[in-house]
Amino acid sequence: MKKVYSRIESITGNVIAVKASDVKYGELAEVSTRFGLSLAEVIRLEDDLVSLQVFAGGRGISTGDEVRFLGNPMRVSFSDDLLGRIFDGAGEPRDKGPALKENLITIGGPSVNPAKRIIPREMIRTGIPMIDLFNTLVKSQKLPIFSVSGEPYNQLLARIAMQAQVDIIILGGMGLKYDDYLFFKEALEEGGAIQKTIMFVHTAADPVVECLMVPDISLAVAERFALKGKNVLVLLTDMTNFADSLKEIAITQEQVPSNRGYPGDLYSQLASRYEKAVDFSDAGSITILAVTTMPGDDVTHPVPDNTGYITEGQFYLRGGRIEPFGSLSRLKQQVNGKTRADHRAIMDGMIKLYSSYKDSLEKKSMGFQMSAWDKKLLKYGSRFEAEMMDLSVNISLEAALDKGWEILAECFDPEETGLRSELIEKYWPVKTAG
Amino acid sequence: MTETKGTVTAVNGNMVGVRVSGAVSMNEVAYILVDGKRLKSEVIRIRGETAQVQVFEITKGIKVGDGVEFTGDLLSVELGPGLLGQIYDGLQNPLPEVAAKTGNFLEAGVYLEPLSRERLWAFEPKHKVGDNVERGDCIGVVPEGVFEHRIMLPFGLAGSWTIKSIKGKGSYTIDEVVAVLTDARGAEVPLTMCFKWPVKRAVECYAERLRPSQPMVTKIRLIDTFFPVAKGGTYCIPGPFGAGKTVLQQVTSRHAEVDIVVIAACGERAGEVVETLKEFPLLSDPRTGRSLMERTIIICNTSSMPVAAREASVYTAVTMAEYYRQMGLNVLLLADSTSRWAQAMREMSGRLEEIPGEEAFPAYLESVIASFYERAGIVRLRDGGTGSVTIGGTVSPAGGNFEEPVTQATLKVVGAFHGLSRERSDARKYPAIHPLDSWSKYPGIMDSRAVDYGRSFLARSAEVASMMKVVGEEGTSLDDYLVYQKGEFLDAVYLQQDSFDKVDCSVSPERQKRSYRLVLEVLATEIDAKDKEDARSWFYGLRQKFLDLNGAEWMSHRHAALESEIESLLVGRSKGRDKQAERLIKVLE
């Protein structure tokens, strides 16, 4: 039994300090406050002064409150009983179900040995051409959706989750609006996926420190399932809220900020979470699909910027569509060479032409005369947007490729497409009369 | 181990304060004793009785009062035969062996031997008893893959020595004594086939440094022709995320004409390293016919591995590169990304509460970057041979803006700048090296006047393009429009290169010259076009042929056929040729 300390030396923001001995870095403690018990984590040791970050926040803590060290780091219960359940950022039930205390596992564990990883090789089909054809999602990929607030990113997330063939879905919600929380719950129930789903939800009303726990808890559970051979899809929304919690805490601890107030280790912090995505050579996998909202629609903002440097691509959601520019799946080349012989060529070729279309559009908007070529491009661009980019399109990859050739053939002559002659011979649709 | 003992007094992230009794040295390795594990760390500040150490592991679980052992040794790597083909973490822990021992995860406090203690090496002496030798001298050789691996006097062994005894031809492990040296005072030193070297000290056992002047061929047209890198030179690849830095380095690591490639995956994605380490053993090096892995060392400290070891990893990598340079080999070190290394310094500096510079990077950022790149170089060894270390580092600037401390500090010291542009990568124009902003101070594979001729089209074409944005195509003269099309043509068929095509991914200097000559012919020809529409469609047809040519096997029938098709397309539209270019084309022939 550990000693109880009843004198708190200082309280700054969410951080309290007590004099104590024999305390481990990263250990948990329970603080009993007027609002009840809260967990707290040791974040700094200096001689006998122990600083702890209080999950429920510093508000209302009194210097006379009791602190009891638990001797273990943050843990979460792991078993099949988690399935279908909903918890908060501290791992406590948010539904009416019982608290789970068996088989506790430590969160934020060590990283996977790179030598034990395998090259991702399996495509995840979503039925969305902008993903399947142009930026294929791959099992074990880590990929964020970059978007401004107001875009239907949670809808997109839910749609992919439902369509993807995975064993388990884990939703980590950070600063989630209550409505969005209910949306996910209902969407998963309707889609019949709720029994393979576990939710760890921190809502906008919950204490900020708990927000920080959500990715680690979600990923620790995902990792265990993956080790048991399951393919797990982890949805994290919204990682910008996670980063903002890091920022808030760093600032109250008077750390020197590096960029717009964010701590210098933002990259490492985000990376240690995203890098949990993995395909184990002898077990299951973790795929991470996250949402990163971009303050002011600015991708150079530190959160999307650092995220882009960590993840294996990103989907830009803008105006309700996945933008071809900037959107990228870096793992696509692992799988798109094995789908269909024309996959890569159509993917590159159509995007190049779409980019030329954008140029023509700009010229047009400036009132310049449209050349014959510009006119072709304009026709192409609008068809591309309507038949490929629109999120309501729900077709297989193969159908999308055929559609691609169809659009090209109706807009261009073969040599205008920049596609290799062999492919054109094989795939160019023969024009039917009329 | 030294006599010095310490106890933990503070823990803050991966920075631990230790009260010490006895002598400590700066950058000395210490071990923190936690729950039966020994966590490796490095002393990075000493003040009175307190040493600050950065821990190369997760610090969770450390308590105030935990014991600390000091080794007296600076952070070092072990050098000897068997480094090639290995996959190490930033501290030279062999990752596959670690995996065999601890499974899927990297457990803290597991440090394994970097080189096999059992493996036998066929030693052949190169000196005899009585010979005088000094540090860096080769006393014998062992075959390592296709290389003759020199067994050298440890680089730190000062003074002149005489060989007292030396083993004859035979097979020995790296721990067996193969020679004994004595000096004038009769001191004796036994030599094995391996020794340690502190990673943060440059190896300087050579006769002199030479000026980098020979191109290091990457087989990437845009680089070899326009922005060449020299053997022993330095270059950087800054670019926003997703612009193609890593792919560019991966392609280079496969095709570059060097003896050995050291890949330092520094704070980037684990998945990218996995690609290399799974694919290299299956790929063969066209120069030797052996597996690519046999010429490669991978130092892998990816983004979720401990940050302090990330800082060390680039030094570990460059030390191994220098070691092989001492054998008269050309070594290429590719570091991805140096920004992550700089960030590791920033994290450390923050925890030490140093006064921050721009963007909270430490004030010494510039000098540290400069001294890292200074470790590149082509050198004349004492035996008269030469060896080189070429360093290429990627930079990941915040927000993709090159006006930031790491990019700026790097640009000050490197010899070539391959700046990747977001517009080019968005338009899938790979490699996305910006053809007008980038530069190189090194001589390339081709006559520079011919290169400048092509460059002038790129510049003029860009001017016309931006003018066209203002006055429209209709406001542009046909002549200007043709210049624009020529620039676009050069870009599409020569600058851009398909890294995933089995032919186009690697283009020999010979082939580059031949295809550049053909491009020059196009640039130099006055094209007969009715109007812009006519010009555009003719150029598109030509481009199509040229792209097919790029994909055709070198000197195949198809290659020859396409070449003559292009020639005849050109003849059909020629109104004459630029005289100046005629001469340049001659030079390339």
Ligand SMILES: Nc1ncnc2c1ncn2[C@@H]1O[C@H](COP(=O)(O)OP(=O)(O)OP(=O)(O)O)[C@@H](O)[C@H]1O
């Ligand atoms: N030469 C190329 N040919 C074809 N595709 C490329 C090429 N270079 C890059 N790409 C595409 O761009 C993606 C991103 O490239 P890469 O991983 O090299 O970017 P990066 O600059 O290293 O980004 P980061 O800074 O985030 O690591 C690749 O996965 C690939 O899809």
Ligand SMILES: [Mg+2]
């Ligand atoms: Mg990269």
